[in-house]
Amino acid sequence: MKGIENRLHGRGGVAAALTVLVVTCLALIAAAQSRGNAIPSSELPPGSPELIQPEELVKTLASRGAKPLVLYVGPRFLYAQAHIPGAEFIGAASDPQSLDRLRKRAAALPKNSRIVLYCGCCPWEHCPNIRPAFKELQKMGFKNVKALYMANSFGADWAEKGYPVEKGEAR
Amino acid sequence: MKKAAIAVAVVGVIIALYVGTHRHAGDHKALSSSAAAMAPALTMVDLSGNKIETASYRGKVVLINFWAAWCTPCTEEIPQFIAFQDKYRGQGFQILGISMDDQENALRQFYAKYQMNYPVVIGNQRIAQDYGGILGLPTSFLVGRDGRIQQKYAGVTDFARLEHDIAALLQAGK
CATH class of the missing domain: 3.40.250.10 (Rhodanese-like domain)
Incomplete structure (x- = not known):
């Protein structure tokens, strides 16, 4: 049971890390785009x-x-x-x-x-x-x-x- | 695991799309051996006052670089060219810079400041036409040991590609 919990916890951790990675990438791209839009x-x-x-x-x-x-x-x-x-x-x-x-x-x-x-x-x-x-x-x-x-x-x-x-x- | 792979793929696609839409890679054209024209023979005096005859380069791999001191992407490439000249000189590699500057003073200042280790001559319309027209800078041509133009690079140079091409020609003995 504990092993299953650990595996689930491990998967959850990977998913969370990937989510953070995706969100960070999107944020970086949005920031770059907004910089581009801010160019006079x-x-x-x-x-x-x-x-x-x-x-x-x-x-x-x-x-x-x-x-x-x-x-x-x-x-x-x-x-x-x-x-x-x-x-x-x-x-x-x-x-x-x-x-x-x-x-x-x-x-x-x-x-x-x-x-x-x-x-x-x-x-x-x-x-x-x-x-x-x-x-x-x-x-x-x-x-x-x-x-x-x-x-x-x-x-x-x-x-x-x-x-x-x-x-x-x-x- | 499947979700992780999908997420990684999504991130990869996003990054690839971003990079793809924000970068202008230079144009790189390899010429087939049958299409490879002989490099035009030039006789000129370089900025140091030395007579340059490109016919004397036969047997070497030569990079002809059209550039100008006012052209930012051109000047950004010069340190890398200097490094290539140092690295491959002993194997029979020679760079010749052809400046398309209107103002010679700015060119001479740049040449001295960067301590360019290869000759630079001042170009003109005839030379540009001889090379098929130089309608943008930087533009470079890689010439094999046989005097034939093997590659043309228009725009910002992909140095990894250029070094690969130089090394291949030096090794091929072509």
């Missing part, structure tokens, strides 16, 4: 409404309707090899000179202009250019700005998907 929108976390997906931009640019102004805020070497047709070269927005160029380009635009910023130099969370450019336009009062979300790079998330590109040095 200007940090452009994946899934935020400030982002536009590549396929959506492709459709928009191919449509007959009004097109957004596409500004490239990444390094020169990437633009020269391949860029979105019609995209204007601003330069890497992590560089103050390029940020100044962005300010000057945007200064003449109405604040309700549809603008899409993109870079694609490196994996999204590490891109040093897209966030400074986005914040700058926000600071200037632009309300209709989207950042093109490319999880990995312009190569993986645009060119290799067969979306349109053109080559050429920055004008």
Whole structure:
């Protein structure tokens, strides 16, 4: 009898330990998610409404309707090899000179202009250019700005998907 | 016991789902021997002023790493590359860094600060095109002793995979 009780007690202990483990895992994940949700929108976390997906931009640019102004805020070497047709070269927005160029380009635009910023130099969370450019336009009062979300790079998330590109040095 | 197994499986699935949705692994492409192209021959001067001719690397396993000093995932990889260069140099392993920096000063500062133990040259559009287009950083190519490109790694490098590939090529004598 005592042996059965011990076995039951042992099983109960294992079940309780596993329950604690599951609850802890769920709590950790929930905490991580809530941290993610707490990221300011200007940090452009994946899934935020400030982002536009590549396929959506492709459709928009191919449509007959009004097109957004596409500004490239990444390094020169990437633009020269391949860029979105019609995209204007601003330069890497992590560089103050390029940020100044962005300010000057945007200064003449109405604040309700549809603008899409993109870079694609490196994996999204590490891109040093897209966030400074986005914040700058926000600071200037632009309300209709989207950042093109490319999880990995312009190569993986645009060119290799067969979306349109053109080559050429920055004008 | 059955309940315990189910609980463990549930935890495993939860963790796998979480990890799977929160990590961007780099792209890793192995080239079949028939598809393996010859690595483009480069003649350039590195940051130390030495002439670099990649043709002279024939017989070695070579890692060509396209990177930039402003690219955080690129710079985070440099200490590991330095370690690999030290570890495998004696077996005929050579790394060549190709910087795509616009600003040479930042590159030189980084190079000196990290005491990089392999040559770095400043890249350009032609080199990028020769390698099939470098449309994102970091991007690396592993070249066999026969001068053929065996692997391409785009994005954040999986170092366990890379070291496995390096060791395999060094041992294969290919």
